[in-house]
Amino acid sequence: MNFTFTQDQLDFQDAIASMLRSEVTADTVRSRWATTAGVDERFLSQVHELGLNSMLVPEALGGLGLGVTDFILLAEACGEVALPEPIVESVMVSTPLLVDILDQGLGNADIQKVVDGVLAGDLRVSLGHAINPCINYADSADWFLVSEGDGIYLVPKEAISFKARKSVDPSRRLFSVSFDPRDHVRVADGDVGARLQRSTLNRGALANAAQLVGLSRGMLDQSVRYTTDREQFGRAIGANQAVKHLLADVAVQVEYAKPVVYRAAYTVGVSPNRADFAVSHAKSAAARAALMASRHCTQVHGAMGYTWECDLQIWTKRAWALAREWGDEGFHNNRIHEWLLRKDALLGPEFTFGRGSITDLEKAG
Amino acid sequence: MxxxxxxAQQTFRAEARKWLTAHVPSERLPSFDTAEGFEAHRQWERTLAKGNWGMVTWPTEFGGRGCNLIEWLIFEEEYYRAGAPLRVNQNGIFLLGPTLMEYGTPEQKARFIPAMASGDEIWAQGWSEPNAGSDMAAIRCRADRDGDEFVINGQKIWSTRAVYADWVFGLFRTDPDSSRHHGLSKLLVPLNSEGVTVRPIEQLNGLPGFAEIFFDDVRVPAFNLLGGEGEGWRIAMATAGFERGLMLRSPARFQQACKRLVQLYRENGSDVINPQIESAVVRCYMDAEAYALSTYQTASKLCSGGTIGAEASCNKIFWSEMDLLIHETAMDLLGARAEIEPQTAAEFAELGAWLDGFMFAQSGPIYAGTNEIQRNIIAERVLGMPRK
Structure with a gap:
């Protein structure tokens, strides 16, 4: 039993986080808003050179063969700077689905080509899932993994029709897509397809949970700075307890969302088919923390918090979106509720880490 | 990760479970805030000590098992799973014991720790005073050095367990010219000393869970000074304090309460017309598990030589508000029956101990530093917001 990250994992997070802080600032995010594609190609190739795209791909397929717990802190760091490009989703959700399909001997003639392209940094894959009405950054993808019923389809851009939808968050570029679910583009179906869709949903929810934790930290940092600098009645507004307590409440929620997200990352890594409870808990807790952060941090910014000029909006709006994408609080709480009502639910303090904790006791009778 | x-951890769990199954009293003990219940709980402490289960994290020389914090968590899980009695000597074993081990002389350790471990000496705590509550540095109760003795005059209040306890530890002003956190010392005082008057204070449930203590020329030997003279504040705030904070409320307590809450919900949920009840139950369960995960994370960090992080400052707010929500939700599930105080075993079977827990939960956000003080600490020391 060891619920810590390794020094390597922490060092990698430090390195990526400091790169992100210098490359992805509020100014560079705003300059992305002014471009047609909304992505910074130079930054994306930098990310590729760092090996992020191949991090979670097994070595046998040409990747680095690392696990979800190796990436989760990086996902959090991406959230902390409110990174616009959908790197977290690509690394944690769509690429692992491609790998799963390939691993299980599914797929079609295109799949190997697509995986190779992703590893080489030449191709981008976007993901459509029934739980989400839109696909983010669909316009910069070359291939699509989309679902229809239990089926999963690997479709080239040319065979997709797009309709742009405007997000409240200018960093998000939403499209509703449609395609013709023909046999030759179907890569999974039936029970297998349904299972892959479920594990994809869990990965997506986890990806958002980690980013929501990071977003909350980002909002807190800005609010501490602002309330320290801004003076009224001859002193910093942050010296007032009413202001302190709004931010302390956020800090508490964030602190207690983190271990839940890390446990979910561990569970998705070692036991993806039994990760529903852990993931739903993570998404629910992280969303709650981030929505509270959005509200309280807007409040402590006063009228500035309600302006376009204030950079806080880059974070708050993302939190509003990610909190509800990949299943909102109701969806995830309902999964936990159903689990709590199951006759075979493992309830009680001895089951924090599931049945693994009592194997020996059962053997001993 | x-x-x-x-x-080894699984074997330890199995061993703890086996012992607890054989020894936990089958009948619910009366409250330790009654004379009869206090002695019954003292007896339970003796039973624990005999089995070397009194304080598993203590070194073996003091009757412990030298367990690390992960093993402590496992023991606590089994303890609450078994429905074992609350710890009447909590002030001693969780608060004073570790401080004695860190700052006590070999003679002091030999004098106080075995008697604490065996349940022969039960401890009360004496921090607060009428004018030193949240502002603990305003302590005025004096202990003047007189040769080999200290002479104590003044008053303590909200001293938990003081009505039936044998000893009290607390902070006293040993330098009469000092102010604030300077000139305070940690002293250990027998409650049967001449000049000590204990006046019970009835808590919300009508039982004397805490007391006022009046000191009128009370003489204690200088041997009872823990740490150096004037070092009381530093000792009280020492690093070990973090660990004690971690151990003050073990996650298993809340997880077990949530297990009972889910059972209550399964039984009564369909009779309750309250659209919020489902999400409240789910929220309680998630929060109890989050608290457990956070504690495991902290324990793991400490076990692998790391230091404790921001979670230490956040934990009091988190568990005390969770405890309120758990008990409020149970009260909602009981509906109008929630006000009935169970008197008989049959009534306990019907209503559980939710009402008593609900009343006790009211104190959580208040004691050990109110949650408002905790929020100030988080804002200033964790987030770095301006003090003034």
Whole structure:
């Protein structure tokens, strides 16, 4: 039993986080808003050179063969700077689905080509899932993994029709897509397809949970700075307890969302088919923390918090979106509720880490 | 990261479970805030000590098992799973014991720790005074050095367990010219000393869970000074304090309460017309588990030589508000029956101990530093917001 990250994992997070802080600032995010594609190609190739795209791909397929717990802190760091490009989703959700399909001997003639392209940094894959009405950054993808019923389809851009939808968050570029679910583009179906869709949903929810934790930290940092600098009645507004307590409440929620997200990352890594409870808990807790952060941090910014000029909006709006994408609080709480009502639910303090904790006791009778 | 118990940890769990199953009293003990219940709980402490289960984290020389914090968590899980009695000597074993081990002389350790471990001496705590509550540095109760003795005059209040306890520890002003956190010392005082008057204070449930203590020329030997003279504040705030904070409320307590809450919900949920009840139950369960995960994370960090992080400052707010929500939700599930105080075993079977827990939960956000003080601490020391 060891619920810590390794020094390597922490060092990698430090390195990526400091790169992100210098490359992805509020100014560079705003300059992305002014471009047609909304992505910074130079930054994306930098990310590729760092090996992020191949991090979670097994070595046998040409990747680095690392696990979800190796990436989760990086996902959090991406959230902390409110990174616009959908790197977290690509690394944690769509690429692992491609790998799963390939691993299980599914797929079609295109799949190997697509995986190779992703590893080489030449191709981008976007993901459509029934739980989400839109696909983010669909316009910069070359291939699509989309679902229809239990089926999963690997479709080239040319065979997709797009309709742009405007997000409240200018960093998000939403499209509703449609395609013709023909046999030759179907890569999974039936029970297998349904299972892959479920594990994809869990990965997506986890990806958002980690980013929501990071977003909350980002909002807190800005609010501490602002309330320290801004003076009224001859002193910093942050010296007032009413202001302190709004931010302390956020800090508490964030602190207690983190271990839940890390446990979910561990569970998705070692036991993806039994990760529903852990993931739903993570998404629910992280969303709650981030929505509270959005509200309280807007409040402590006063009228500035309600302006376009204030950079806080880059974070708050993302939190509003990610909190509800990949299943909102109701969806995830309902999964936990159903689990709590199951006759075979493992309830009680001895089951924090599931049945693994009592194997020996059962053997001993 | 490896969230699987080792073979040794599983064996430890099995051993704890076996012992607890054989020894936990089958009948619910009366409250330790009654004379009869206090002695019954003292007896339970003796039973624990005989089995070397009194304080598993203590070194073996003091009757412990030298367990690390992960093993402590496992023991606590089994303890609450078994429905074992509350710890009447909590002030001693969780608060004073570790401080004695860190700052006590060999003679002091030999004098106080075995008697604490065996349940022969039960401890009350004496921090607060009428004018030193949240502002603990305003302590005025004096202890003047007189040769080999200290002479104590003044008053303590809200001293938990003081009505039936044998000893009290607390902070006293040993330098009469000092102010604030300077000139305070930690002293250990027998409650049967001449000049000590204990006046019980009835808590919300009508039982004398805490007391005022009046000191009128009370003489204690200088041997009872823990740490150096004038070092009381530093000792009280020492690093070990973090660990004690971690151990003050073990996650298993809340997880077990949530297990009972889910059972209550399964039984009564369909009779309750309250659209919020489902999400409240789910929220309680998630929060109890989050608290457990956070504690495991902290324990793991400390076990692998790391230092404790921001979570230490956040934990009091988190568990005390969770405890309120758990009990409020149970009260909602009981509906109008929630006000009935169970008197008989049959009534306990019907209503559980939710009402008593609900009343006790009211105190959580208040004691050990109110949650408002905790929020100030988080804002200033964790987030770095301006003090003034």
């Amino acid at each position: 490896d969230l699987v118990y080792t073979q």
